[in-house]
Amino acid sequence: MxxxxxxxxxxxxxxxxxxxxxxxxxxxxxxxxxxxxxxxxxxxxxxxTREALLEVLLRTRLDQLTQNAGELETGSPPGAALVSWFLQAVAFVRTYNGVVALMAAAIEDPESALHASCETVRSAGTRLLVRAQAEGTARADIDGTDLFALIGALGWVGDQPTFSPRAGRLADLVLGAILTPGEG
Known part of the structure; x- marks a missing residue:
C-alpha cells in the first residue's frame, strides 16, 4: 500500500x-x-461496506480479548481469569453502541466479515469458563454461548440511557450468577 x-x-x-x-x-x-x-x-x-469497516475496527479489539484470554488461562487461577476476562469483554461491547447486535448477527452468519473474530472470542471465553467449571468455581450448567449472550446482554444494557448507570452493578450480579458461591 x-x-x-x-x-x-x-x-x-x-x-x-x-x-x-x-x-x-x-x-x-x-x-x-x-x-x-x-x-x-x-x-x-x-x-x-459498513461491515467491512466495522470488521477491521473491531477485529483488533476482539483479537486483543482473545490474546488476553490466553494469557489469563496460563497465568491466573481459573475463577479469577474468568472474572477478569468477562469484565474486559463487557467493557469492549460497551465501547461502541450497537456492536452487540452486529456481533449477535455475525456469530450466526459464517459469511459475515465479523464471524471469525466473534467465534474466536466466544471460543476463548468458553475455554476460560470450562477451566473454571473444572475447578468448581463456575456453575456447570452454563456454556460458552450462554457466556457470550450474557456479555451481549450487558452490552445492550449499557447502550440504554435508562440502564447505563446500573451496568456495573448488573455485571456484578451476572458474575454472581455465573460463579459458584464463595467465588468472585
Whole structure:
C-alpha cells in the first residue's frame, strides 16, 4: 500500500473509532470520511461496506480479548481469569453502541466479515469458563454461548440511557450468577 493510502487508511480507522464511540455502529460514513479528511470515495475504496469497516475496527479489539484470554488461562487461577476476562469483554461491547447486535448477527452468519473474530472470542471465553467449571468455581450448567449472550446482554444494557448507570452493578450480579458461591 502506498504511503498516502496507508495514511488515509489509518485516519479512517481513527475517525471511525471516534464516530462509532460517539454515535454507535450506525454512525454516518460521510461523517467518518469528513473526520478523516478524505472523500467518501476514499472510504469506500478502503472499506466497501459498513461491515467491512466495522470488521477491521473491531477485529483488533476482539483479537486483543482473545490474546488476553490466553494469557489469563496460563497465568491466573481459573475463577479469577474468568472474572477478569468477562469484565474486559463487557467493557469492549460497551465501547461502541450497537456492536452487540452486529456481533449477535455475525456469530450466526459464517459469511459475515465479523464471524471469525466473534467465534474466536466466544471460543476463548468458553475455554476460560470450562477451566473454571473444572475447578468448581463456575456453575456447570452454563456454556460458552450462554457466556457470550450474557456479555451481549450487558452490552445492550449499557447502550440504554435508562440502564447505563446500573451496568456495573448488573455485571456484578451476572458474575454472581455465573460463579459458584464463595467465588468472585
Amino acid at each position: 502506498r504511503a498516502d493510502a496507508r495514511e488515509n487508511y489509518e485516519h479512517l480507522l481513527a475517525a471511525a473509532h471516534e464516530a462509532i464511540a460517539e454515535h454507535g455502529a450506525e454512525a454516518s460514513l460521510r461523517d467518518i470520511a469528513r473526520r478523516a479528511g478524505v472523500g467518501l470515495g476514499t472510504l469506500y475504496r478502503h472499506f466497501p
